[in-house]
Amino acid sequence: FSSDTQTFHGTFINGDRFSPEGLESEPYQLKSDDTVEFRIDIAREDNKTTTHHNIAARVVCSFTEQDALIAAGTELHQQQLH
Secondary structure (H helix, E strand, O other): OEOOEOOOOOEEEOOEEOOOOOOEOOOEOOOOOOEEEEEEEEEOOOOOOEEEEEEEEEOOOOOOHHHHHHHHHHHHHHHHHO
C-alpha cells in the first residue's frame, strides 16, 4: 500500500493524483505494472516559467522466487529494447 502524506506537489499512480494538494490520501494497494510518480514544480527566477521534475518507477510485485525471476527477465528484455 502507498499513500500521499499531504505533499504540496503530489504523488501520482498511473497518472492520477492520490489526493488534492495538502490533503492526505487514502491508502492505495499497488499492483504490478503500476507507475508511481513523485512530482515537484520549480518556478524560475522570472516567476513566469515553471519547470516540472518527476521521479517515476514501475511497480513489480514478487510473491515467490519464480515471480522475481520472471520480473527480472522482463526488465532485462525491456532494457535491451532501448
